[in-house]
Each structure stands twice: as C-alpha cells, then as structure tokens.
Amino acid sequence: MEDLLIGITKETFFIYDEMAIYLMFGFLMAGVLYILFPSGVIRKHLGTKDIKAVVKSATLGVPLPLCSCGVIPTGISLYRQGAGRGATVSFLISTPQTGVESILVTYGFLGPIFALFRPLAAFISGIVGGAFTNLLVKDSDLSSSSSPSICTTCGELQIEGEHGHRLGEKVKKMLEYALVDFPSDIVKWLVISICIAGLISYLLPENFIGVHLSSGIYAMLLMMVVGIPLYVCATGSIPIAAVLMAKGLSPGAALVFLMTGPATNSATITMLAKTLGIKTTIIYVATIASMSLVFGLGLDAVYNAWGLDTKAIATGTKMLPFWLKLGASISLGVVLAYALYRRYVLKVEPPTGEVKMVEKGLIVKIKGMTCQHCVASVQKAIGSLPGVASVRVSLQSSQATVTGSGLDTEAIRQKVTEAGYEVTEVKIQ
Known part of the structure; x- marks a missing residue:
C-alpha cells in the first residue's frame, strides 16, 4: 500500500x-x-x-x-x-x-x-x-x-x-x-x-x-x-x-x-x-x-x-531551466493553496460593490450558480432593474441581497430567469 x-x-x-x-x-x-x-x-x-x-x-x-x-x-x-x-x-x-x-x-x-x-x-x-x-x-x-x-x-x-x-x-x-x-x-x-x-x-x-x-x-x-x-x-x-x-x-x-x-x-x-x-x-x-x-x-x-x-x-x-520550473511549481502551489483556502475555508465572495442603506431589502435564493462568472451575470441582471441601489451576490449561500426602493419581485425573477438561473425564494430582509 x-x-x-x-x-x-x-x-x-x-x-x-x-x-x-x-x-x-x-x-x-x-x-x-x-x-x-x-x-x-x-x-x-x-x-x-x-x-x-x-x-x-x-x-x-x-x-x-x-x-x-x-x-x-x-x-x-x-x-x-x-x-x-x-x-x-x-x-x-x-x-x-x-x-x-x-x-x-x-x-x-x-x-x-x-x-x-x-x-x-x-x-x-x-x-x-x-x-x-x-x-x-x-x-x-x-x-x-x-x-x-x-x-x-x-x-x-x-x-x-x-x-x-x-x-x-x-x-x-x-x-x-x-x-x-x-x-x-x-x-x-x-x-x-x-x-x-x-x-x-x-x-x-x-x-x-x-x-x-x-x-x-x-x-x-x-x-x-x-x-x-x-x-x-x-x-x-x-x-x-x-x-x-x-x-x-x-x-x-x-x-x-x-x-x-x-x-x-x-x-x-x-x-x-x-x-x-x-x-x-x-x-x-x-x-x-x-x-x-x-x-x-x-x-x-x-x-x-x-x-x-x-x-x-x-x-x-x-x-526550460530548472530554476524556472521550480519557481513556477512553487508559485502555482501558493496560488492553488490560497484558492482552496479562500473558497472553502474563508468562503470569501468576489466584491460586488458597496451596499448602501436604503428603504427596502430582499433576499433572493437562486439555483444554478456555480462560479464567479455566474455571480457577475446575476448581479448585472438584477442591477439593471429600476429602483435597485445595490446587489450583493453570494456563491456559497446561493443568494442575492438586493437593496433599493420600489423593488419588483416578479421583475427580479424574470431577469434572473433570462440570465439562465432559477429563483427558488424571495423574502424581505
């Protein structure tokens, strides 16, 4: 063995x-x-x-x-x-x-x-x-x-x-x-x-x-x-x-x-x-x-x-010279180790902009997100709607926190669906 x-x-x-x-x-x-x-x-x-x-x-x-x-x-x-x-x-x-x-x-x-x-x-x-x-x-x-x-x-x-x-x-x-x-x-x-x-x-x-x-x-x-x-x-x-x-x-x-x-x-x-x-x-x-x-x-x-x-x-x-290959191997090891630590231990999400205090907030549960490109797509889709002040999307929790005034939940559902994902739940913060 x-x-x-x-x-x-x-x-x-x-x-x-x-x-x-x-x-x-x-x-x-x-x-x-x-x-x-x-x-x-x-x-x-x-x-x-x-x-x-x-x-x-x-x-x-x-x-x-x-x-x-x-x-x-x-x-x-x-x-x-x-x-x-x-x-x-x-x-x-x-x-x-x-x-x-x-x-x-x-x-x-x-x-x-x-x-x-x-x-x-x-x-x-x-x-x-x-x-x-x-x-x-x-x-x-x-x-x-x-x-x-x-x-x-x-x-x-x-x-x-x-x-x-x-x-x-x-x-x-x-x-x-x-x-x-x-x-x-x-x-x-x-x-x-x-x-x-x-x-x-x-x-x-x-x-x-x-x-x-x-x-x-x-x-x-x-x-x-x-x-x-x-x-x-x-x-x-x-x-x-x-x-x-x-x-x-x-x-x-x-x-x-x-x-x-x-x-x-x-x-x-x-x-x-x-x-x-x-x-x-x-x-x-x-x-x-x-x-x-x-x-x-x-x-x-x-x-x-x-x-x-x-x-x-x-x-x-x-x-390639030995020192170059060795340096690349060490560097890649550091990059991959930090990527694993960041994603699965710290569970850090990509920055999505500063959240402003506004009169209403929604938690939108979303199914189908698998990477940070998905996060950006959902953020852009929801952020394009009128009345939305900020959007923070979490890949780990599969949800988006939306703040703004006059938020239309059905419009949010439609935009997320058009982007290729599924809204499973919307609740007020």
Whole structure:
C-alpha cells in the first residue's frame, strides 16, 4: 500500500510540475483578457444576426478564459441582450473548448501540432455551429438592451463614457483576477483532474489502451460518449488526455475528449434547451460531436503522415531551466493553496460593490450558480432593474441581497430567469 501511494504521488507531482509554468503564464494572460474584454465590449461586437457576428463570436471565444459553467450565463446574457442565435451558439461552442491558459498547457503537454489543432478546431466548429443555426433556426427579433455592463476593474455597474480607471487600478485588478479570482473558479476540477491523471498514469500499464481499445473511430466514439455528459474544464482535461495518450490512446481520440468534455455537459444541454430551444440545442450538440470526429480523424492523419510520437508528454518543458520550473511549481502551489483556502475555508465572495442603506431589502435564493462568472451575470441582471441601489451576490449561500426602493419581485425573477438561473425564494430582509 505504501509503494502504491508513493507511486501515485510521484506521477501526480510529475504532471503538476510539468504544467505549472504554462498554467501560471496562462493565468496572467487570462487576467489581461479579462480587463481588455468586459461584457459590454463583447455585446457590442456580437449584437448582430449575420455571419460576421458568428465569426467574431468564434474569434473572441477561442482565447477567452471562461470555464465550462461560466460561459453559459455569459452566452445566454448575450442572447438576451440582442445577439443572434447563430452568434450565441458560435460563442458557446468555441469558448469553453479552449482559452489562452489551456492553449499554453496543451503546448507544454502535447506539443505544437496539438496546440495548434485544438484552437483551430474550436474556431471552425464555432463558425459551423453558428452558421447552421442561422440557416436552420429562425431568430426572434430581440432588441439590444441598453442596460449597463459590469466594470471589470471595480465590479460596479457602468455606462459607456461615464466610467474609467487609472492604469495602476487596472493592473491591480488584472493580477487579482489572474492569481485569485480565476484560479478560484477552476481550482476544484483542476486539482481533481491532476490527481486522476496521476492515478491513471501509475495504475494503467504501458500501451494498455493501445492493446485493449482500437485507436480509430471506435476510440473516438467512446471518448465522445464519455465527454459529452461529463463536466470538465478546458485546462483540467489536458493532463487526463495526455496520460491516456501515453497509455496508447490516439491523438485524435484525445482531441475528441478535449472538444466534447469542456464544451458540453448535462447541465449545459438542459439550460440551452430551456433558453434557446430544442432545435438550437440539437444543432449545438450535433456540431460539437461531428466536428470533434472530423478534427480527430484529421489529427490522427497528420500524426501518421509525419510519423510523430503519440506518447510524448510535456516535451516543451525539457528546454526550460530548472530554476524556472521550480519557481513556477512553487508559485502555482501558493496560488492553488490560497484558492482552496479562500473558497472553502474563508468562503470569501468576489466584491460586488458597496451596499448602501436604503428603504427596502430582499433576499433572493437562486439555483444554478456555480462560479464567479455566474455571480457577475446575476448581479448585472438584477442591477439593471429600476429602483435597485445595490446587489450583493453570494456563491456559497446561493443568494442575492438586493437593496433599493420600489423593488419588483416578479421583475427580479424574470431577469434572473433570462440570465439562465432559477429563483427558488424571495423574502424581505
């Protein structure tokens, strides 16, 4: 038993150590994108119902650091505020499959060819899904809302042209998001995925999958069946895919898992069916499934034609100096440890603005929030209503504290529902 635990621990730490530097750099890039692309900027470019909006959605979605659960309220919010169904589907397909941090980790673990194929697959599949949605589903005439967006620097509601911050404030918020908020969103599944990868790496014999599982279309279909209902983030899925490849899984089958896992899960499918309709949801799932097979077969063909090693893991870090890898591992350990401590011990919520004393307050119980992007979506939805002075949303208690005058409970219910969540109870403070 002792040898078993030591072996699993060594494999787990090896995987963690190899992805640390790419993950840390990816976190910093995620912080930069968070400041550069607030929700208002996204809505501005996606608020039309043509192929240009579909392409923009895919282009914007590929690098954005939105987790699988965070992209759903963001996408639904875009749709409710005027984006077409096609642009919304394009965004929902391309965004969760990859992000700037997962591209870097993919390069470190799976090499440049895989790192190029993955965002390319996300981009093209997003365009295909959006184009078919525009072609097959009649879009409702939703007028673009003029409700303010949330400032990414201070977290307060803002109106374009009436809000600004100094460079120092933006850099501070960028670092806070990169090293605190974003890691807190993905830390649970990231840690679980690394541990699972270490477990698989130690327990499965070399070439086990290659011997017992076909490396062709059947392996891809199996990875699809596993990936579609499963919740796994774009970054956390990488070490699992890398270890499976080391045990004999083909690169194409691994890509199918990396496309279907982050882009779909049972909760996502249910929410999309409720918001965008059954027909749009079928197009969404069918696009991801079919395009993952197309790109999976294509990636296998490239590896076979070029004679590439399908079992190479973490080849990118071999050229890095020891001190740099050690520093990244220690830094990532501190970031993840604080993220776990902050989220599960201190239970600290992201700041949502100062609460002002007003004549009325409501406690709104909300079902369906899973991350800080969800918190921001609910805050913006409720905050856009007339009479609302402040909104404080708690992820841990799944509730929003709303203060203001003349608050309309039915309007609050409707706004939260439109954002993609469910109000279970409203009571006066």
